Amino acid sequence: xxxxxxxxxxxxxxxxxxxxxxxxxxxxxxxxxxxxxxxxxxxxxxxxxxxxxxxxxxxxxxxxxxxxxxxxxxxxxxxxxxxxxxxxxxxxxxxxxxxxxxxxxxxxxxxxxxxxxxxxxxxxxxxxxxxxxxxxxxxxxxxxxxxxxxxxxxxxxxxxxxxxxxxxxxxxxxxxxxxxxxxxxxxxxxxxxxxxxxxxxxxxxxxxxxxxxxxxxxxxxxxxxxxxxxxxxxxxxxxxxxxxxxxxxxxxxxxxxxxxxxxxxxxxxxxxxx
Amino acid sequence: xxxxxxxxxxxxxxxxxxxxxxxxxxxxxxxxxxxxxxxxxxxxxxxxxxxxxxxxxxxxxxxxxxxxxxxxxxxxxxxxxxxxxxxxxxxxxxxxxxxxxxxxxxxxxxxxxxxxxxxxxxxxxxxxxxxxxxxxxxxxxxxxxxxxxxxxxxxxxxxxxxxxxxxxxxxxxxxxxxxxxxxxxxxxxxxxxxxxxxxxxxxxxxxxxxxxxxxxxxxxxxxxxxxxxxxxxxxxxxxxxxxxxxxxxxxxxxxxxxxxxxxxxxxxxxxxxxxxxxxxxxxxxxxxxxxxxxxxxxxxxxxxxxxxxxxxxxxxxxxxxxxxxxxxxxxxxxxxxxxxxxxxxxxxxxxxxxxxxxxxxxxxxxxxxxxxxxxxxxxxxxxxxxxxxxxxxxxxxxxxxxxxxxxxxxxxxxxxxxxxxxxxxxxxxxxxxxxxxxxxxx
Numbered sequence: 001x002x003x004x005x006x007x008x009x010x011x012x013x014x015x016x017x018x019x020x021x022x023x024x025x026x027x028x029x030x031x032x033x034x035x036x037x038x039x040x041x042x043x044x045x046x047x048x049x050x051x052x053x054x055x056x057x058x059x060x061x062x063x064x065x066x067x068x069x070x071x072x073x074x075x076x077x078x079x080x081x082x083x084x085x086x087x088x089x090x091x092x093x094x095x096x097x098x099x100x101x102x103x104x105x106x107x108x109x110x111x112x113x114x115x116x117x118x119x120x121x122x123x124x125x126x127x128x129x130x131x132x133x134x135x136x137x138x139x140x141x142x143x144x145x146x147x148x149x150x151x152x153x154x155x156x157x158x159x160x161x162x163x164x165x166x167x168x169x170x171x172x173x174x175x176x177x178x179x180x181x182x183x184x185x186x187x188x189x190x191x192x193x194x195x196x197x198x199x200x201x202x203x204x205x206x207x208x209x210x211x212x213x214x215x216x217x218x219x220x221x222x223x224x225x226x227x228x229x230x231x232x233x234x235x236x237x238x239x240x241x242x243x244x245x246x247x248x249x250x251x252x253x254x255x256x257x258x259x260x261x262x263x264x265x266x267x268x269x270x271x272x273x274x
Numbered sequence: 275x276x277x278x279x280x281x282x283x284x285x286x287x288x289x290x291x292x293x294x295x296x297x298x299x300x301x302x303x304x305x306x307x308x309x310x311x312x313x314x315x316x317x318x319x320x321x322x323x324x325x326x327x328x329x330x331x332x333x334x335x336x337x338x339x340x341x342x343x344x345x346x347x348x349x350x351x352x353x354x355x356x357x358x359x360x361x362x363x364x365x366x367x368x369x370x371x372x373x374x375x376x377x378x379x380x381x382x383x384x385x386x387x388x389x390x391x392x393x394x395x396x397x398x399x400x401x402x403x404x405x406x407x408x409x410x411x412x413x414x415x416x417x418x419x420x421x422x423x424x425x426x427x428x429x430x431x432x433x434x435x436x437x438x439x440x441x442x443x444x445x446x447x448x449x450x451x452x453x454x455x456x457x458x459x460x461x462x463x464x465x466x467x468x469x470x471x472x473x474x475x476x477x478x479x480x481x482x483x484x485x486x487x488x489x490x491x492x493x494x495x496x497x498x499x500x501x502x503x504x505x506x507x508x509x510x511x512x513x514x515x516x517x518x519x520x521x522x523x524x525x526x527x528x529x530x531x532x533x534x535x536x537x538x539x540x541x542x543x544x545x546x547x548x549x550x551x552x553x554x555x556x557x558x559x560x561x562x563x564x565x566x567x568x569x570x571x572x573x574x575x576x577x578x579x580x581x582x583x584x585x586x587x588x589x590x591x592x593x594x595x596x597x598x599x600x601x602x603x604x605x606x607x608x609x610x611x612x613x614x615x616x617x618x619x620x621x622x623x624x625x626x627x628x629x630x631x632x633x634x635x636x637x638x639x640x641x642x643x644x645x646x647x648x649x650x651x652x653x654x655x656x657x658x659x660x661x662x663x664x665x666x667x668x669x670x671x672x673x674x675x676x677x678x679x680x681x682x683x684x685x686x687x688x689x690x691x692x693x694x695x696x697x698x699x700x701x702x703x704x705x706x707x708x709x710x711x712x713x714x715x716x
Contacts (some may be wrong), residue, residue, distance in 0.1 A: 025428055152449065153565075155577045157584065162434060166452035167548065240545030243569055 002045055002066055002104040008038030009073070009100055013093035020090040020163060028086050032077075035089070038096075039073045046070055064129065065262070066103035069096050072133040079137065079173070087164050091140040102262070120195040127188035128222075132257050134181030135229070138174050139254035142247030145170040149244050171243055174250055175236060182229045189222060221260040228253045275316070275411060275614065276336045277370040280343040280362060281328030284384055287361035295351050295358070297322035302398065306405035308350055314342035317409035319402040319416060321377070323394050325384055330374065332411040336366045371415060371607045375600045378423035380433060386589045387432035387596075392423035414610065422603045430595040435585030439578045440474050442585070443552050446578075447478075447520055450550050450571055459483045460518045462511070462532075463525035464492035467554055471522045472500050484518070486511050488525075515540045521551045523559035534563040541567060552578070612681070616672040619685040622694040623668065627661045 015031035018024075046067060076092050079085075147160045148167055164170065213219065232249040235241035241249075282295060297305045302320050309318050315331035322328075329347070333339040344362060348355040365373055373382070378395045380387040399416040402408035408416070427433050436442040444454075451457055457480050461472040464487035476483050483503040487493035493505035506514050515521065515537075525531060532551075537560075541549065546569045553560045553574040565572030635642070635657065642650055668688075675681045688694060 023431070148449070152446070152571055155573065155580070157435075157446070157449075157581050161449060162431070166448060167450050168452040240547070242546060243548065245568075 002042075002100065005038050005042035005045060005069075006097065006100045006104040008034060008041055009069075009093065009096045012038055013090075013097050016086070016089035016093050019086060023163065031086065031089060032080065035073065035077060035093075039070065039077060042066075042070045042073065042100075062103040062106050064125070065099055068129045068132055068261070069100045069103075071129055072096060072099075072136050075130075075133045075137055083165070083169075083173070085165050085169075088137075088140055088144060091143060092137070095136060095140070099262075120191050120198070124188055124192040124195055127184045127191065131181045131184035131188055132261060134177045134184065135225075135250070135254045135257050138177035138181060138250040141170055141174045141177060142250040145174060145247040146244055146251075149247075167243070171246070174246060175242075178229060178232055178246075178250060182226075182233055185222075185226055185229065189226060217264050218260060221256060221264060225253060225256050225260065228256065275332055275334065276339075277367050277411065277415070277611070278315075278331050278333055278336045278339055278343070278364065279328060279366075279370040279373055280331075280340055280347070280364045281321075281326060282358070282361045282363070283326035283328070283382070285382075286363055291353075291357070291361060292324070292327065294353050295327045295347060296324075297327055297350075300350065302401045303405050305350055306402055306407045309343075309346055310405070310407050312342060312346060314339045314346075317402075317412045318407045319398055319412050321395060321398040323391065326377075326382075328377075330370065330412060330415070332409065340364050368604055368608045368611065371418070371611070372600060372604045374415060374419045375422040375603055376597075378419040379426040379596050379600060380423070381426075381593065381596055381600070385437055386586070386593070387426075387434075388437075389427070389433050392420070392427075395419060395423070411611070411614070415607065418603055418607050422600060425599050425603075426596045429599065430592045432589055432592040432596045434592075435581075435588055437582055437585050437589070439554075439575065439582060440471070442578045442581050443471075443573070444474070444478055446571070446573065446581075447550055450548055451519060454478050454480050456481050457519040458517055459520045459522065460486060460514050462486050462521065462523045462559065463555065464489070464496040465524060465526060468522070468524035469496050469499065471524060471552075471554060472496070472503060475520070475522070476500055476502060480520070484514055486514060512540060515549075516543055519548070519550065521549065523551065523553045524555050525559050527555070527559060528557065530559055530561045532560045532564060534561050534567065537564045537570060538567055541570065554578075612678065613673045613675065615678060615681045616675055616684070619681075619688055619694070620669055620672050623688060623692060624665060626692050626694055627665060631657050631661055 012031055012034035015027060015034050019028040019031050049063065072092070073096055076089070080089065144160070144164050145167060148164045148170065151157060151159075151161050152167070228249065232241070232246055232253065235249070236246050282292065284292065287295075297320050302322060305320050305322075306318060309315060309320070309329070309331075315333045317332040319330040320328070321330065327347075329343050331339060331343065344355055344358060347353075347362075348358055374395070376382045378392050380389065380391055383391050395416070399408060399412075402412065436445040447454060447457075459472075459475045459480050459482070461468045461475070461483065464485055468485070468487075472483050472485060483497075483500065485493045485497045485500075485503055485505045486508060487496070487505070488508050490505065490507045493507075497503040497505040521532075523532065537549070537551075548569045548571065551560055551564070551570065551572045553572065556575065558574055560572060560574075562572070562574075564570055635654070642653060645653070672681075672684060675684065
């Protein structure tokens with residue numbers, strides 16, 4: 001089921017790379033069309049799964065990844081359409097392809113654990129997935145910022161200079177993505193904590209609920225992320241850590257997010273293995 | 275019908291001669307009218323810029339028209355033909371198309387890929403349309419050239435990258451700051467270079483330009499001369515730098531006026547807002563080490579010249595791609611142009627058939643007159659449709675011919691088989707551009 005979106009994401013990646021190298025407007029439009037097709041087919045897949053199980057598939061490890069990829073593709077398309085800037089596509093597509101490969105080849109069984117009840121759980125998961133999508137965009141924008149910054153500093157105005165928007169614009173987009181991500185990360189974590197407190201009431205015997213504390217790697221690393229991004233926001237506003245330092249921080253932050261999202265969920269977390 | 279180009283350009287003629295053959299200055303509309311009156315060309319467009327003066331015409335016989343055009347250039351500009359002749363180049367038919375497409379694409383420009391020429395070619399065509407000297411052939415030719423110019427611009431990097439130092443500086447500023455409209459500029463030094471740069475920056479619609487000079491009176495005078503700029507005394511330099519985004523230094527100082535430590539001190543209260551320093555002074559005004567400060571982008575005149583050289587080299591590497599586009603479009607235009615060679619034959623054939631039809635209807639008039647008016651109209655319609663059907667395939671076949679010899683052979687055969695009139699006696703199939711009602715432009 002997740003194969004078709006994967007194929008389309010891969011095709012979009014090829015088209016974005018081609019567009020980035022050749023800057024042919026026709027190829028650029030085809031790239032966007034392919035990505036829109038990928039997102040639509042992905043919407044269809046997720047919609048079918050939602051109808052099948054009665055809720056948005058976010059509980060199985062791989063289906064959460066699929067939903068995350070879908071959100072990221074939509075967020076990217078939103079940015080592309082509002083800024084009319086296609087240059088970032090070539091950096092975001094590999095992430096979409098790599099992550100979508102996981103659910104495409106390992107479908108998880110979406111059976112709702114009894115403990116996962118109530119609207120708070122849905123808010124918790126969807127806020128965090130949206131925060132992660134924002135951080136992914138911030139990371140990609142940060143990488144492009146550094147690439148352009150280095151070219152201008154080195155006085156060698158070449159490949160990226162001709163293709164990327166201005167440093168100022170990249171910096172502003174990065175900041176905006178971080179702010180949005182940080183807000184959703186905060187909401188997601190607070191709601192998660194409230195939900196865990198409630199769950200202790202009705203499912204105290206569940207070992208996963210018992211593991212929900214700061215000692216659990218997943219929760220600990222999430223808090224670490226929150227600290228990194230909070231610092232970035234503070235530093236950009238108070239001590240002038242905009243530009244390149246903010247770009248590096250958003251890359252580091254997203255590496256932690258990705259680490260938390262895939263390997264930690266799979267292998268280490270005792271609290272979040274549903 | 276033949277296409278002919280007669281012209282001079284910076285490649286063939288020195289500037290002294292180009293200045294004297296300036297159609298732009300004497301009025302392109304007058305030139306077109308004068309050219310039309312001579313009657314040697316059926317259609318004409320005059321492209322006149324400071325680097326070239328070219329006459330594009332459609333005519334019946336290129337060799338004779340060429341002579342007349344050289345005389346026209348000579349008469350119109352009051353320059354003896356002998357002076358012009360050695361510098362004139364001329365090409366015919368599809369080479370005219372190739373030349374114009376290369377011109378419109380910027381391939382024939384002094385600065386490879388420069389964008390102004392496309393606008394100038396469009397203007398030339400507009401003038402000809404207004405003077406009613408452009409007809410179907412030149413209209414098609416020029417419209418195709420606009421498309422070529424546009425394709426080369428979007429599909430190749432021929433026009434990309436700044437190729438002058440001042441444009442390179444502005445392009446860099448845009449890459450750092452995006453929109454320049456909210457940016458403050460400081461020019462340090464009120465000499466000639468400083469003034470020139472300040473004027474250039476002012477034309478980029480920046481927020482404010484401040485001139486700082488060791489002598490306040492100089493700064494004030496320069497600021498006044500530029501208009502809309504203000505002057506600040508030397509002592510306030512640090513305060514001014516704190517509020518600025520782009521600094522241009524152009525003093526005659528022997529030692530650097532801005533050291534690394536100095537700029538570091540300025541950057542701190544700015545909270546690392548980017549600072550773009552363009553040092554166009556010689557010797558340099560800014561310590562090179564200042565460029566190592568985070569968020570300080572320091573370019574001196576050599577750096578800017580190096581980027582200009584890189585851009586020129588990059589443009590040169592895009593030429594092959596642009597030439598491919600030109601070739602493609604010449605091919606397409608050529609197919610259309612050659613298909614026009616068959617048009618006189620097609621028209622003659624149609625007229626012959628129509629004449630036979632009319633003659634037969636007249637001959638049978640006494641039999642048809644007994645019919646009802648509707649029935650007569652039906653007979654007229656049926657005979658007309660019959661002719662259309664008969665002519666459909668021959669017309670398509672003739673139009674698809676793309677080689678002049680084949681067209682000639684077909685024309686010859688058809689002329690004999692159907693007893694068509696000889697070419698000279700045929701009515702003029704090209705609607706004479708000058709005689710058509712003026713086309714209003716939106």
